[in-house]
Amino acid sequence: MTKRPFKGTLFGSGLPGAGIAATATWEPDGLLLVTTSDKDNPLHYVKNPAASGNGFNNETLRLSWQQEGAERVLILTEPAEQTCCRDTAPNQLKADLQNILKQRKNLESRFRTGGILLTILIILPLVLIGLFLANRNQIATRVVSHIPVSFEARLGDAVLAPSRMQMNIKDTGPAVESISTISKKLTTGSVHNYRFFVAERPEINAFAAPGGVVVVFRGLLDAVESPEELAGVLAHEVAHAELRHSLQGMLKSLGFRTLASIALGDSADSMLADVTKRLTELRFSRDAEREADANGLQRLVKARISPDGMVRFYQRLADQKGPNPPALLSTHPASGDRLDWLRNEVTKLSGPWQPLQVKMESLKQ
Ligand SMILES: [Zn+2]
Structure with missing residues (x-):
């Protein structure tokens, strides 16, 4: 397990609504958090947080844990930070993190297919109308030939x-x-x-x-x-x-x-x-x-x-x-x-x- 820090935003009770910036590093059985904005209490150690995907398309990574009876959450939005978190995670969490990534890719491909279908459904009639207008002279000529x-x-x-x-x-x-x-x-x-x-x-x-x-x-x-x-x-x-x-x-x-x-x-x-x-x-x-x-x-x-x-x-x-x-x-x-x-x-x-x-x-x- 290599130790490399990754950055995210920390949310929870007692913290500002917009969250505070935090840098995290994996330890063998937990997460070491550094919050520079919390000068009195900059270091936290979190034992085995839970990992899940978050957002519309699982595009953010969510690490959560209980702290003093309330939930605390570290959200990673940047893909590079998520990759670092996944690559350096301890073995017991690695599988969860890989699964989240897999789910996101499935969702993405489903959305892409749906998007393509939707695009075809919207664009096709427009293309047909365009073709009709472009060929209106030819169509009129063809119709006229049958009159x-x-x-x-x-x-x-x-x-x-x-x-x-x-x-x-x-x-x-x-x-x-x-x-x-x-x-x-x-x-x-x-x-x-x-x-x-x-x-x-x-x-x-x-x-x-x-x-x-x-x-x-x-x-x-x-x-x-x-x-x-x-x-x-x-x-x-x-x-x-x-x-x-x-x-x-x-x-x-x-x-x-x-x-x-x-x-x-x-x-x-x-x-x-x-x-x-x-x-x-x-x-x-x-x-x-x-x-x-x-x-x-x-x-x-x-x-x-x-x-x-x-x-x-x-x-x-x-x-x-x-x-x-x-x-x-x-x-x-x-x-x-x-x-x-x-x-x-x-x-x-x-x-x-x-x-x-x-x-x-x-x-x-
Ligand atoms: Zn003339």
Whole structure:
């Protein structure tokens, strides 16, 4: 048995509530205690104290004994002091001290397992929600791929119906015919039955509702300087429709139940009007816009329509940036890098292009 002192705090009757510091050393049949703060009585000898674990997790070591009819306790909180106490203890106490240590390790491992389980139970739902949010676009894309075209068409018509009066939307006339003539070239082979409309409104804007509904604003028709420029905007809008971006956007913002009730005609007109308004302001992600640019460009090339018109028109819109930028710019930002990309792509393409057989006057009527 080696003699090495270890430090603890002594509690008991006649001592301050917070206890007093004490240094202890094992003797063959007891404990020699030195309490420096008790100047009158600094030395105590305790015969064979009892040892036990203490605290929530047995993390402290407790040595106790009876002194003058009352219990006295030496508490060891520091792991190094506990180790010293255990290692230097007389044989009759060593087994008790080892057992306390063993119990503590068991408790610790049980708490650790419980802690891990608890962590999993708390973290797992959060992780799943996080994954869901991170993949929301992918989920919306996947859900959209299962929505029948006929459902989408009903949705587009339902959304547009109550706004027709409000937005002064026409489905006949020379402008609608010209838009249809150009768009026919851009939509060959499409699963959608396209319907084109002109909204008699001054904004330079156009939007694609789900199911092949494309609305062009009068302000846009006034702003284009050639049928090819209009074809550029139409190609981009048709691409949004073909890629089902509007449907995805509505699905994300309204949820499937609302979409279903709209398609089934169960929604109030006021609510539908609000949905249409939202559609005209629907902002697609940068990726979706880039995708629509690329897809639109392909459609122009396939139709042998000069893509220069697309670049020229977006360039002119970008030049008009000011305190009141055109609506098409706020929903379709013709940002510098997007225009640069478009211009660069167009330089790679070579004609011959076929001029569109559409009279400018018809677009202005
Ligand atoms: Zn767009």
